[in-house]
Amino acid sequence: MARKKEYVEDEVIEKAMELFWRNGYESTSVRMLEKEMGINQFSIYSSFGSKEGVFIQSLKRYTQKVDELIDKLAASAEGITGIKQYFYDFIQFTQKSNINRGCLIVNTVAEMGNQAGAAIMAEIQKIVERRDKVFIQKLNQGSNKDAETVNKQVNFLSIALAGLAVSSKVLNKQQLDDFIDSTFEYL
Amino acid sequence: MARKKEYVEDEVIEKAMELFWRNGYESTSVRMLEKEMGINQFSIYSSFGSKEGVFIQSLKRYTQKVDELIDKLAASAEGITGIKQYFYDFIQFTQKSNINRGCLIVNTVAEMGNQAGAAIMAEIQKIVERRDKVFIQKLNQGSNKDAETVNKQVNFLSIALAGLAVSSKVLNKQQLDDFIDSTFEYL
DNA sequence: ACCTTATCTAAGCATCTGCTTAGTTTACTA
DNA sequence: TAGTAAACTAAGCAGATGCTTAGATAAGGT
Numbered sequence A, B: 001m002a003r004k005k006e007y008v009e010d011e012v013i014e015k016a017m018e019l020f021w022r023n024g025y026e027s028t029s030v031r032m033l034e035k036e037m038g039i040n041q042f043s044i045y046s047s048f049g050s051k052e053g054v055f056i057q058s059l060k061r062y063t064q065k066v067d068e069l070i071d072k073l074a075a076s077a078e079g080i081t082g083i084k085q086y087f088y089d090f091i092q093f094t095q096k097s098n099i100n101r102g103c104l105i106v107n108t109v110a111e112m113g114n115q116a117g118a119a120i121m122a123e124i125q126k127i128v129e130r131r132d133k134v135f136i137q138k139l140n141q142g143s144n145k146d147a148e149t150v151n152k153q154v155n156f157l158s159i160a161l162a163g164l165a166v167s168s169k170v171l172n173k174q175q176l177d178d179f180i181d182s183t184f185e186y187l
Numbered sequence C: 001a002c003c004t005t006a007t008c009t010a011a012g013c014a015t016c017t018g019c020t021t022a023g024t025t026t027a028c029t030a
Numbered sequence D: 001t002a003g004t005a006a007a008c009t010a011a012g013c014a015g016a017t018g019c020t021t022a023g024a025t026a027a028g029g030t
Helices: A009-023 A030-035 A039-050 A051-073 A081-094 A104-115 A118-140 A147-167 A173-185 B009-023 B030-036 B041-048 B052-075 B079-094 B103-114 B120-140 B147-167 B173-185
Strands: none
Touching: A009 A030, A009 A039, A009 A051, A009 A104, A030 A039, A030 A051, A039 A051, A051 A081, A051 A104, A051 A118, A051 A147, A081 A118, A081 A147, A081 A173, A081 B173, A104 A118, A104 A147, A104 B009, A104 B103, A104 B147, A118 A147, A147 B103, A147 B147, A147 B173, A173 B147, B009 B030, B009 B041, B009 B052, B030 B041, B030 B052, B041 B052, B052 B079, B052 B120, B079 B120, B079 B147, B079 B173, B103 B120, B103 B147, B120 B147, B147 B173
């Protein structure tokens, strides 16, 4: 009946994600996407509708990757030590291939703040909520803190992780590791 | 002999700074600067050379403002409590006028990472070094920790502050205050 | 083999980007 | 009051921006 797509959408989104991750949303042009994804602008628009559409799919792909890290934490027998390991895993995840790209989610918050479109906001909240849920679970493991305390600890870890993500763009590994050490010293 | 400028450079830079602070470097166009600064593009280029030139001057103006907060801390009799107050002062400083603009320095790091031009990098390092110096001084106040401990604490505070700055774009005051509480709980 | 339908290429759209330049206006000196 | 030098206005530059569209190409059912 009709012609077949010459590309797999998941594969080209992976490449788009890398580009947005490195450059941010605004600094990534459709021409750059075209080159990196290896498909024509027509195909980009017919598959994803708009530049923002490509970005949202990239965010979804990104959250899938972060989900794997969260899965590992959730499956771990450790409590707080497991969360600490998540921190280490996370900075390793962001620094693959010698480029200081930070975290796509944190980068996006920094770039768009609360002016981000609803679909983007939704994607960000989704990953944050899932992560916080597992953090809470791990913080409760083998102790009986009240909900308020745990809540405050999750809040602390969340903002600490954001700091780590931005800072990873300019600081060295030692400084990041030291920060993680300090963060978990009294937790 | 010649005509007078109809604007004061410091005054128009103040407005440029506000714009960069809200929107970031890339998302701020020369046309937007023209409107906000209230002067023609010719004047912008004759006074500051380029868009980057305007940005660098904006950074300098920003660091002057942050310097006032650091001055207050340096003048304070308090040690660690003084640093905690600096954290509160800082989030208040970023949130003037109900816009969640975060911190211009942290925003710039998030946007450009280590790809920032030398002049921009220099300006960022200048303010960070000055702040860290005062932090160290305050951490040493009334205690005899070894240099390594203090160094690690400054590193911790620096990254925590970055986290606070990004997070201030999407979190509420209670969450930010709770984070500050947690940060200084065991320091 | 032919027709339908989706996918491809590549050129094009209006608008915006950072920056420049020709020509006018202003202020001060001589 | 005439001359000079800087600062103004506003039009314009080439190239980039996000997105669209006309026409060629290919895959399958009949």
